[in-house]
Structure formats: C-alpha cells, structure tokens
Amino acid sequence: AQKVTQAQTEISVVEKEDVTLDCVYETRDTTYYLFWYKQPPSGELVFLIRRNSFDEQNEISGRYSWNFQKSTSSFNFTITASQVVDSAVYFCALSEANNAGNMLTFGGGTRLMVKP
Amino acid sequence: DADVTQTPRNRITKTGKRIMLECSQTKGHDRMYWYRQDPGLGLRLIYYSFDVKDINKGEISDGYSVSRQAQAKFSLSLESAIPNQTALYFCATSDSPPRTGGAGETQYFGPGTRLLVL
Numbered sequence: 578a579q580k581v582t583q584a585q586t587e588i589s590v591v592e593k594e595d596v597t598l599d600c601v602y603e604t605r606d607t608t609y610y611l612f613w614y615k616q617p618p619s620g621e622l623v624f625l626i627r628r629n630s631f632d633e634q635n636e637i638s639g640r641y642s643w644n645f646q647k648s649t650s651s652f653n654f655t656i657t658a659s660q661v662v663d664s665a666v667y668f669c670a671l672s673e674a675n676n677a678g679n680m681l682t683f684g685g686g687t688r689l690m691v692k693p
Numbered sequence: 694d695a696d697v698t699q700t701p702r703n704r705i706t707k708t709g710k711r712i713m714l715e716c717s718q719t720k721g722h723d724r725m726y727w728y729r730q731d732p733g734l735g736l737r738l739i740y741y742s743f744d745v746k747d748i749n750k751g752e753i754s755d756g757y758s759v760s761r762q763a764q765a766k767f768s769l770s771l772e773s774a775i776p777n778q779t780a781l782y783f784c785a786t787s788d789s790p791p792r793t794g795g796a797g798e799t800q801y802f803g804p805g806t807r808l809l810v811l
Contacts, residue, residue, distance in 0.1 A: 586733070609797070610797030612799070612800075619804075621802065621803075621804045622736075622783060624799055624801060627797070629797060668736070670735075670736075679741070679787060679797070679798060679800075680738045680751060680752070681728075681738070683735030684735055685733050686733075686735055
C-alpha cells in the first residue's frame with residue numbers, strides 16, 4: 578500500500594527566509610511517481626512538479642527546488658527567499674506504476690505562512 | 694478560460710437531498726477523477742473514469758455515483774446527502790500514459806466545489 582507523510586502540519590516564516598517542506602513516502606513498487614501541488618487561499622490545486630522514481634536528479638525552478646532521495650524515501654521541497662505569495666497549503670502525492678487507477682495518494686498537507 | 698471547470702463552486706444542501714456536481718474539461722484528456730478533501734486528510738479518490746465507457750470506484754465511493762456523459766464531462770452525484778459528506782470536492786483530468794498499463798500521468802485539478810450538508 579502506498580502512503581505519504583507530511584509531518585509538518587504548519588510552518589511559519591518571515592519573508593525572505595528559506596523554508597523546506599518535508600515529504601516521506603512508502604511504496605512497494607520500484608516504479609512510481611511523486612508530485613507536489615500548491616493550494617493557495619483561493620482553494621484551487623496548482624501542479625508544481627512530477628518526478629519518476631528513476632530520476633533522482635534534484636530540480637530547481639526559480640526559487641523552488643526539490644530534493645529526491647530514494648535511500649530515505651523522501652521528496653523534500655525548498656522555497657528560497659520566501660515571499661508572502663508563497664503562503665499556501667502544499668501537498669506531496671504519490672502514484673504507483675502498478676496502480677490501475679492512476680490514483681494519487683496525498684499527504685495531509687503542510688500549511689506555509691509567510692509573514693511580511 | 695480555465696481548462697477544468699466545476700459547477701457549482703459552492704453549494705449548501707440539506708440532509709437527504711440529491712445533488713449533482715459537474716465537471717467539464719477542454720484539455721482533451723481521456724481520464725477524469727473525482728476527489729474529496731477533508732481537513733488534515735489531503736485528497737481521497739472517490740471515482741475515476743479512463744474513457745466514456747469506463748467507470749471505476751476509488752478509495753471512498755460509498756454514498757456517491759458518477760456519470761461520464763462525454764469525454765469532456767464527468768458528474769458526481771450524492772443520492773442522499775449526509776452531513777459527513779461536507780467537504781471540498783475536486784475534479785481532475787489526466788492524459789493517458791504512452792503505453793498500456795502505464796501510470797503516473799500528471800493530474801490537473803479544477804477549482805473545487807465547497808459542499809455543506811446541513
């Protein structure tokens with residue numbers, strides 16, 4: 578069974594601080610996919626990144642970066658120089674290749690509050 | 694215009710009423726999904742459909758039904774609403790994987806429908 582844990586339920590930082598959101602997953606499959614989504618206060622879910630289990634390269638997109646480590650089953654997300662607009666709930670999700678329904682299993686989410 | 698739309702965006706109903714939530718997409722995707730979001734639980738899959746003739750139960754399908762009217766439309770019904778169905782409901786779409794049996798395609802979500810059952 579697949580499982581995603583986001584141990585940090587809420588994080589509060591001051592603008593311009595760096596912040597890392599943790600994501601730990603469990604799966605028996607050797608092929609799987611990991612995702613991050615952002616849910617701003619308006620409520621919609623915005624796709625941020627998709628990573629497959631064979632690609633352990635870290636990824637950087639502007640102020641966002643992701644650190645995928647299979648050895649620790651983690652897919653952490655770092656925001657550099659945080660801004661107030663980064664305030665949102667962030668979800669990590671997992672999809673196993675053998676999952677017939679392409680079901681995404683979500684973590685409980687981390688609420689990030691960036692204060693000016 | 695948004696690629697995935699949901700109507701209504703907000704709905705208040707009473708226990709025992711039948712309601713329908715609608716989802717439309719212009720992304721041309723074959724696959725569509727319904728999820729519900731409860732505080733602290735992330736999103737959980739209710740139903741999914743890989744094409745017009747394909748409907749499958751997800752993790753929490755009891756109390757719900759769906760209809761795939763066309764490739765672009767996927768509706769979720771609550772036959773007899775109850776208060777613990779109060780939640781935020783999301784529709785999502787994804788492309789089909791490039792090979793049979795594949796998975797992991799990115800799902801794109803609609804704006805959500807806030808449902809309150811009194």
